[in-house]
Amino acid sequence: MKSEVLMKAENIILQRAGVTVLDIFELHVQAGRILALIGPNGAGKSTLLLMLAGLLKPRQGKIYFQGSPIETRNDLAMLRRNVSVVFQEPLLLNSSVFENVALGLKFRKIPKEEIKSRVQQSLEYFGISHLEKRSARALSGGEAKRVSLARAFAIKPQIILLDEAFNSLDPPSRETIIEDLKRILEDTKTTAVLALHDREETLRLAQDVSVMNSGKIVQTGTTAEIFNQPDSEFVANFVGTETILEGTVKSCSLGNIVVSVYGQEIEAIGDCSIGQKVYCCLRPENVTVSSRVQEKISARNVFEARIIKIIRQGFFNKLILDCGFPLVAYITIPSCEDLGITQGTTVVASFKATSVHIIHREK
Amino acid sequence: MDLIVQGIIKAFELIVTFDPEVLGITWLSLKISGTATFISLFIGVSIGTAVALNNFYGKRLVISLINTGMGLPPVVVGLFVTMLIWRSGPFGFLEILYTPYAMIIAQAIIATPIVMGISLASIQNLPPNLRLQILSLGASRLQMVWILIKEAKLPLLAAVMAGFGGVISEVGASIMVGGNIKGYSRVLTTATVMETGKGNFDIAIALGIILLILAFIINALLTQLQQRHYPR
Structure with a gap:
């Protein structure tokens, strides 16, 4: 059973210095599901995420959000307001944890009281309420990652895009963050697209998988389909022969x-x-x-x-x-x-x- | 030796008794260099940020030119500004040669590339994905730029210090376009040059000490602002 398509990319071509870095025929993001983009380094996962976030303009092709194409500046603003991106590095501003998590809400001109309660709720989700007044510069790697996730969730996005979010973390914090993220995605029923390169993370988090190689999507399917029925040698090698x-x-x-x-x-x-x-x-x-x-x-x-x-x-x-x-x-x-x-x-x-x-x- | 000791004693006398002439010179120095730095801050930070955030053909050349400008010799600026506002020059009709306005213009020209170069480097130094992250949180382009400038606050304040330090201690351009007119366009540096020439070492030392103290106070204030930390 297929659920509703929340976001769609069609016939995307992106070139950089004359080289095609992205050539996507079709990508569907189903509402309420978690899609993993997996592939080796340089496959174009991050670039595709930036494009879905409306931060990069394709040379050709269109992104559709809730069925309508992103064409004008207004469409783009609408898209950005409904999508949250979490980058590899936490990218926190030099202010308190509260201020960082409140940032997206402030841009949306939400009343102060509501900002306060939403920030607190988001911090609570990620178990970091006690860090609220701390300086973002004084956090450990795992804490900073939690703050950047809390910031992304505070705006209650329709889709959350995560770029290799667990890369630079030590194994114990990585483990707990993955568990928390999974729980929160399920609880909030947020649609997510995750760029990953770790097989185990993919199995634990994703329901659907698109395998990418040199800017192209080479196979799309449910997690079990991809891992058990790879339809090319590349996919088989990448997901492992296990x-x-x-x-x-x-x-x-x-x-x-x-x-x-x-x-x-x-x-x-x-x-x-x-x-x-x-x-x-x-x-x-x-x-x-x-x-x-x-x-x-x-x-x-x-x-x-x-x-x-x-x-x-x-x-x-x-x-x-x-x-x-x-x-x-x-x-x-x-x-x-x-x-x-x-x-x-x-x-x-x-x-x-x-x-x-x-x-x-x-x- | 006697000359120096006598000079220092006289210098302190002048400072402690708030000698009206010395006070006037000090105040004028602050006004002119402060205004010039303020102007350079606006031009320097906005152009520096714009160059840092945009990719265009010839960007490297522009950056090289700005960096060269950071070492602009004050006398060359003085010569250039003098020619422009000379009675028969293109801006001669303004009749501002030998006025504090001319000094502000010259000093702003000296400080601007310094501020611009440092702000450019500091904005470029921020993580490249930071602006995408800010935009993705729903910021407008203007909001994004403002946040980046706030994030680069530390090096930007260093830029202000460098700019102010450059112009308050500058003498060549000030003397050329200001003319060192007593009570009108005489500032600490030009007065020091003149008094030394006349052999009035006591006054020259007093002016020198005031210049140092002034530079110290301003920098201490800015450093205080720069190094302010959030509680951990």
């Missing part, structure tokens, strides 16, 4: 969880609640392939698998297996010969519960 499976937690005891995936059951470890939707991620080097079922094995996950495809990758082979769900395994060429593996044969694939990486999806 197996990423959508599943639902079926049972959970003592940190041992069972996830139901395409009717099969995968055991993993982690902290989940029953019924929770998760992604099971598995690295191909953690999958063992054998010719028949071993009598005693410590691996908790053993499946019969049919070999769909064998791809030579230098010193080892990549096997695409079908265990009722897609699975990728790496095995060396000698073991491939020993086992007599050919396309279409049936083998046994096993992997340990500890090698399954669980990522929580939206509730």
Whole structure:
């Protein structure tokens, strides 16, 4: 089911010094959904975000917001007032945290009392109410990032655009900021477009993904589609060859969880609640392939698998297996010969519960 | 040695007793250099900011010219302004040669490139995405520029100090276009030159000390303004 298109970019061409840096045939941002733009550095993610924010004028093509094209200065002002951008660096002004968060509201000539309550609400969202009176110059990296997010949310934008927002943060603050952002996006039902290059962040935050390469969008789909059915080698390489499976937690005891995936059951470890939707991620080097079922094995996950495809990758082979769900395994060429593996044969694939990486999806 | 000691004692006498002539000269210096700095602030900051924020053909050349202007020799400015307002010059009809107005014009010409060069550099020095961030929060272009100028407050105040320091201590142009007329266009620097020439070292030292104190007070005030911090 597709929801309403809030923003749309069509036939966008942008050139810089004679070189085409952006060539977008079509991009749809669905209302209430979170879209990730992923791709390598220089793919044009940031440039596309600036264009969606009305901060960069395309040489050709149009941006549509709520169905109407952005053409005149008034349209542009309207667009900017409905969109919030969070850049890589926090870009705070040299004043107090309150003043920084209030900035966008002041431009909108909102009465003082309302500014105060909205700033406080936004600070509360991000758990930084205690910083209100502090100087923005005296904040840590994580705090500054929270302030810049609070500033973007204070104006209650229809769409929030985030450019590599978690890049320069240390792992613990990155972790908590991602969790908070996810919660706030869900609570406020704000539409978001995120430029990301981290796969795990994409899986955790995004519902839809557009993969970009050299200024073009090469594939668009839901997160699961992109990760499991990449339609080009570039996308496959970029999202990694890992197996990423959508599943639902079926049972959970003592940190041992069972996830139901395409009717099969995968055991993993982690902290989940029953019924929770998760992604099971598995690295191909953690999958063992054998010719028949071993009598005693410590691996908790053993499946019969049919070999769909064998791809030579230098010193080892990549096997695409079908265990009722897609699975990728790496095995060396000698073991491939020993086992007599050919396309279409049936083998046994096993992997340990500890090698399954669980990522929580939206509730 | 006696000469210097005597001179310093006399100098303090003149300062402490508020000698009316010395006071008048000091006040005129402040008025002329202050006005000139004020004018240069408007022209320098607005052109400096405009050059920093816009991309155009020949921008580098313009920046080079502004930076060269920061070292404009006062006597050259003096010569140029004198010729322009000379009785038979293009602005001779204004009849402002040897008046404080001419001095203000000359000093403003000296201070403007200094203020312009420093403001240009300080605006360019702000993070490049900052103006996009401000615009994206819903600011008009004018609001955006105003916020950038406020963000560059520290180096901009340095620009004011440099501009004021440049003109209050300048003598060449002031003497050429002002004429060092007693009680009318005589300022601290021109008076110091004249009194030294006449051998009146005591008065010259007094004027020199006042000039230093003045420069110190003004800079201390601006520094206070510049280094004011928000509570942490």
